[in-house]
Amino acid sequence: MLTVSELSKIAQTTRDAIRHYVRIGLLTPSRDPVNGYRLFSDGDINKTKFIRRAKGLGFTLSDIKIIFDHSYDGQSPCPAVRDIIRQRIDENRVRMAELNALQQRMDVALEKWKSMPDGEPDSAAICYLIESIE
Amino acid sequence: MLTVSELSKIAQTTRDAIRHYVRIGLLTPSRDPVNGYRLFSDGDINKTKFIRRAKGLGFTLSDIKIIFDHSYDGQSPCPAVRDIIRQRIDENRVRMAELNALQQRMDVALEKWKSMPDGEPDSAAICYLIESIE
């Protein structure tokens, strides 16, 4: 049985993150009856590593909760996992497109501003650099 | 002088966003003495449009506050604007790389899982699909 710090090292996860997972119910450690410290089992090690792996594949903590619940019920989480990752893939694509578009706008602006001197604010303009962009 | 809704339409910004900007001090409308409604000036229209434009170039609301403060002080915000956008460009690049890497991992997993049947949870595995990924 391990303390927070010990699990942290083994599972390559910060103590704060582990405490957070306990708080939201993803991990349910037992207690040292002597000092009240949380004691994490081998199962908890497994789960913490799983959380890291799943997060690395784009699953949210809510998603992971769903997967754990399936597992506790003895049901296969696989269909849900397949659905969820398809959703997360679509969302990530949208987000990537947004960031790409933003990057374009920023690069174009920076390039354009290279040939523009610093301006002064006046009653009509706050920052003419930004205002020069449509 | 305009109400929240009127400004919302002209500046293509939700009423909630405008109220949020007032709350955080980006906009400082006057008041209708009769009913207490906020009254936004032409300057506020200008600022709201500016906020939209600057956000579209990756500036955060905090960044925009800094720009406004320079402007109120009669100082050129341009040097700050140049610095900030360079920061935001770098940050966006990092974020884009992260999302690209995530997309790769997700695509690879989805492809791999196509040839794997659904599995059942057991004492050692929570979800073998996810656990099959390094």
Added chain:
DNA sequence: GTTGACCTGTGTGTAGCACACAGGGTTTAC
């Protein structure tokens, strides 16, 4: 007067933590 649209101030939720704070526990060295 009633209704629907608008306004206000105030508070909460969103995701996944990191950090803060107050206080208790453990180990080691002096």
Added chain:
DNA sequence: GTAAACCCTGTGTGCTACACACAGGTCAAC
């Protein structure tokens, strides 16, 4: 025994940019 360093606990707040909720007031049209 004391102190320091490290750890633990529970609880709360902050971060970003809003969207939404709630209770209550205002305005215009019917």
